[in-house]
Amino acid sequence: xxxxxxxxxxxxxxxxIDVELNxxxxxxxxxxxxxxNFLDIFRFIRDIVNPKGGGLQYAVEERKGMTxxxxxxxxxxxxxxxxIELKENGEEVPTWRYCLSFSGEKGGKRRTLxxxxxxxxxxxxxxxxxxxxxxxxxxxxxxxxxxxxxxNKEFREIxxxxxxxxxxxxxxxxxxxxxxxxxxxxxxxxxxxGFLSQLADTPEKTRVSRxxxxxxxxxxxxxxxxxLQFVKDKHGNPHLEMRHKHWRPNAGRQQxxxxxxxxLRLIALLxxxxxxxxxxxxxxxxxxxxxxxxxxxxxxxxxxxxSTGKAGGQIFVSTHSKALLSDPSISGTFLVLTPTESxxxxxxxxxTKDELKAIELGMxxxxxxxxxxxxxxxxLF
Amino acid sequence: xxxxxxxxxxxxxxxxxxxxxxxxxFRNERTDSGAxxxxxxxFPENKRGFGGIKKQIPxxxxxxxxxxxxxxxxxLDQRDCSxxxxxxxxxxxxxxxxxxxxxxxxxxxxxxxxxxxxxxxxLSKFLSIPVANFPKAPDAIERPKQELLNILRRxxxxxxxxxxxxxxxxxxxxxxxxxMSIFVRNHWNVDRASGRSNSLQRALNxxxxxxxxxxxxx
Numbered sequence: 001x002x003x004x005x006x007x008x009x010x011x012x013x014x015x016x017i018d019v020e021l022n023x024x025x026x027x028x029x030x031x032x033x034x035x036x037n038f039l040d041i042f043r044f045i046r047d048i049v050n051p052k053g054g055g056l057q058y059a060v061e062e063r064k065g066m067t068x069x070x071x072x073x074x075x076x077x078x079x080x081x082x083x084i085e086l087k088e089n090g091e092e093v094p095t096w097r098y099c100l101s102f103s104g105e106k107g108g109k110r111r112t113l114x115x116x117x118x119x120x121x122x123x124x125x126x127x128x129x130x131x132x133x134x135x136x137x138x139x140x141x142x143x144x145x146x147x148x149x150x151x152n153k154e155f156r157e158i159x160x161x162x163x164x165x166x167x168x169x170x171x172x173x174x175x176x177x178x179x180x181x182x183x184x185x186x187x188x189x190x191x192x193x194g195f196l197s198q199l200a201d202t203p204e205k206t207r208v209s210r211x212x213x214x215x216x217x218x219x220x221x222x223x224x225x226x227x228l229q230f231v232k233d234k235h236g237n238p239h240l241e242m243r244h245k246h247w248r249p250n251a252g253r254q255q256x257x258x259x260x261x262x263x264l265r266l267i268a269l270l271x272x273x274x275x276x277x278x279x280x281x282x283x284x285x286x287x288x289x290x291x292x293x294x295x296x297x298x299x300x301x302x303x304x305x306x307s308t309g310k311a312g313g314q315i316f317v318s319t320h321s322k323a324l325l326s327d328p329s330i331s332g333t334f335l336v337l338t339p340t341e342s343x344x345x346x347x348x349x350x351x352t353k354d355e356l357k358a359i360e361l362g363m364x365x366x367x368x369x370x371x372x373x374x375x376x377x378x379x380l381f
Numbered sequence: 382x383x384x385x386x387x388x389x390x391x392x393x394x395x396x397x398x399x400x401x402x403x404x405x406x407f408r409n410e411r412t413d414s415g416a417x418x419x420x421x422x423x424f425p426e427n428k429r430g431f432g433g434i435k436k437q438i439p440x441x442x443x444x445x446x447x448x449x450x451x452x453x454x455x456x457l458d459q460r461d462c463s464x465x466x467x468x469x470x471x472x473x474x475x476x477x478x479x480x481x482x483x484x485x486x487x488x489x490x491x492x493x494x495x496x497x498x499x500x501x502x503x504l505s506k507f508l509s510i511p512v513a514n515f516p517k518a519p520d521a522i523e524r525p526k527q528e529l530l531n532i533l534r535r536x537x538x539x540x541x542x543x544x545x546x547x548x549x550x551x552x553x554x555x556x557x558x559x560x561m562s563i564f565v566r567n568h569w570n571v572d573r574a575s576g577r578s579n580s581l582q583r584a585l586n587x588x589x590x591x592x593x594x595x596x597x598x599x
Contacts, residue, residue, distance in 0.1 A: 338422070354388065354449055361447060362440030367389065371423030 001161060002314045003042075003279065004087035004094055010071040010080045012037040015345040021333045024301050026325070026365070027318040029337030030375035034346040035318035038337070039281045041082065042165050042316070048147050049159035055147045056102065060112040066104035073344035079103030079115050086161060093123050096158050100144060113141045119155045126154050166276045169283035170195060170268040172261040195268055196256070199230055200238035202275070214270045221293055222263060226252075240267065262288040269297075273304035277313040286321035294323040298330040320373075325366035334365050336372055385416040387485075388449040389441065390425035391434050395558040397454050397493045398425040399565040405452075407571045408588040418591070431455050438470050445484035452485040454584075456492040459523075463488035463580070485587055490580035494525035497564065499574035499581060507568045510536040519578045526553075 008017040013034040027035045040063075047059035063069050070080060081101040085094035097120040105111045117129040127145065134140045145151040146159050174192025199207060207230055215228040227243040239255050242263075246252030256264065265288050272280060286294040297317075305313050319325065336349045351359070351369060358368045387405070392398045402425065409417050428434050434455055445451045460466050466488055467478045480486055489496055498504060501515035514532050522528050530546060530553070537543045544556035575582045 357447060358388065358440075358444050358449060361443035363389070363437065363444065367437060367440075371426045372421075374423050374426075 001086050001088055001095065001157075003084060005083075005085040006041065007083040008041060008081060010074050010077055011041060011082065012069060013071060013073075013346045014038070014348065015071050015073050015340070017348055019333075019335055019348055019350060021314075024298075024305065024315045024317065024332035026330075026332060026334050027316065027337060028320075028325070028334060028365075028369055028373050029318075029346070030373050031320075033337040033339065033373065035337060036283060038335075038348070039167070039283065039316055039318060041084075042162065042279060042281060043167055045082070045084070045146075045162045046165045048144055049162050051149075051163065056112055056114070056144050057142060060102075066112060071345055073340075073342070081116075086158065094120075096121060096155065096161075097123075098146065098155070098158050100146070111142045113138075114144060117144055117146070119145070119158065121155065161278065164276065164278035165281065166272055166278065167281040167283070168268060168272040168285075170265050172259075172264045172288070175264060176257040176259075195271075196238040196240070198275075199240070199271070200232075210271060210274045213274065214267055217270060218263075218266070221266065228267070260288075262290065262293075265289065266293065270300070273300060273315075280313065280315045282315060282317045284318055284320065286319060286324050291323040294321050295327050297324050298327040302329065302331075320370075322366045322370060325370055326364045328364070330365060334369055336369055338372060383416040384419050385450065387418055387420050387424065387452045388444065390420055390452040390454075391428045391437075392425055392454045392493075393428060393431050393434065393456060394493075395427045396561050396565070397456075397489070398427050399562040400489075400493050400496065401425045401452065401454050403565050403569065403571065404585065404588055408585065408591075411589055418588070425452070425454075435470050442471065442481060442484060445481035448483060450483045450485070452487075454487050454489065454493070457488045457490045457580070458492065463490065485591060487584040487587065488580060489584075490520045490578070491522065492525040494529050494561075495519040495522055496574055496578050496581045497561065497569060498522070498525060498529060499576075499578040500570045502573070503568045503570050504564065507564050508533070508536075508542055509538060517577075519574075520580060 005020045029035045044059050047054050048056050079101050083099045086096040087094045099118040101116040102112050102114050105113050119126045218225050224245045229241045231239050231241050242254045244252040269285050285297055301315050337346050340347050355368050405418050441451045499519035505512035516522055533546050541556050545554045545560055547554050575585050
């Protein structure tokens with residue numbers, strides 16, 4: 001099952017979003033154009049459905065409240081609307097459609113309250129809120145049906161889908177110098193140390209097989225590299241260990257705090273692609289990698305998608321990279337984020353017919369679409 | 382007025398991109414009938430050298446054949462003549478190679494800088510360097526950018542112009558593209574320059590003819 005369409009109003013820096021998606025989705029935009037904000041729609045829903053203390057109130061508070069979440073450009077409309085369609089491969093009608101509108105409570109506890117919540121299965125309405133019970137008891141509107149196990153029985157597949165969303169934005173310094181950062185470890189977002197815990201939590205057989213596949217790729221990508229292993233130190237803390245060719249037989253061992261940023265990010269990227277057959281959000285996978293490796297990323301994504309088979313494994317990628325977008329094997333949906341005329345918000349455009357034609361005629365998305373996102377005209381200096 | 386969009390426009394460097402913009406603006410002022418040429422958002426794009434342009438020629442030709450307007454400006458550099466460059470890049474054998482109508486492919490003889498130095502009066506004034514220092518036959522200069530940098534090395538007084546000079550190992554100084562772009566936008570007299578540079582004159586003619594009469598090129 002894949003996300004086939006996303007609609008939103010007033011979400012962060014977007015006044016309006018309405019995009020249809022197919023295959024791997026690439027988000028192109030200048031720095032600060034809102035690529036991460038777009039991906040945050042999925043993380044937001046994941047926070048709502050998170051069985052360990054998630055929920056609508058939590059998801060909004062995590063993002064510093066409604067005022068931070070709402071689009072600055074629309075002062076008139078108080079709330080945010082989200083609508084997501086999920087489709088089985090090859091089906092015409094979306095299997096699931098979920099709509100959620102919410103806004104801040106005026107006065108009182110200043111909670112976030114639901115204005116509308118609806119779910120559809122195969123085009124047929126399952127429920128629509130607010131209903132009569134909601135009118136009697138306003139407190140009910142502080143919680144979505146989606147997050148409640150005793151209310152979402154008929155559409156639990158939707159929450160299951162988003163629970164398994166993976167977001168990859170590994171920050172090597174957080175992993176290498178974890179003792180220096182008292183950072184909150186987000187369970188499913190491997191920013192840093194969480195990545196090693198993820199490895200540790202994976203059943204050994206699976207872990208060994210995945211690391212073996214990663215090792216094979218690293219042998220091609222890193223000169224002198226020989227071996228990658230998962231080890232635990234005497235305190236039971238998980239580590240990654242690499243061995244390089246060295247003239248002394250027992251030298252050349254390194255632990256993750258000695259890995260280069262690029263190596264760590266590449267390992268995390270490969271691991272993430274192997275570990276989910278659900279929604280994967282990749283934040284600028286090109287960072288710290290050599291251009292030649294970056295050019296291989298579209299192929300990595302395609303292979304990952306194929307290996308998970310019918311189960312899917314939809315991937316969203318935010319990127320600036322020319323090398324990534326020039327690879328001839330690249331395919332999927334391209335979303336171009338550009339500021340609106342007034343500059344207050346961002347619009348998401350899908351390629352025009354002519355742009356798609358040009359790509360079909362042999363140009364790459366890097367040639368045709370990337371220049372549209374250029375933040376500067378001419379040069380900065 | 383009808384707009385005709387230049388779908389992609391590529392040049393070898395930032396300065397040539399500025400020149401493309403100025404030429405299209407100049408052309409739009411000059412054509413009182415027919416369509417206005419506009420660039421698609423984000424274009425012209427700086428391809429940083431001719432390699433990327435040359436590689437994309439087959440795809441660009443496909444686009445032009447399919448009716449998407451392509452504009453390329455490149456430097457002749459040390460080649461003999463532009464037909465030779467076109468035969469090589471487009472893999473054609475004809476003595477007078479023909480390109481699709483919608484492919485405006487122009488070659489600056491020998492570099493964009495020759496087109497700018499062709500208006501040596503304005504350039505001399507802009508850089509505050511006496512006009513006697515500038516060569517008078519622009520298309521004949523072997524290495525125009527080097528020539529310009531040499532003039533700057535000898536004569537530049539203001540700091541911003543001195544910073545146009547490269548450090549050892551570099552091709553241009555940090556202010557080079559910036560200052561020359563200011564020149565192109567605000568001081569360069571296209572009319573005067575095209576009177577002296579044949580390759581510029583031909584580029585302008587092609588642009589002015591393009592879409593000038595109901596969108597077709599005579």
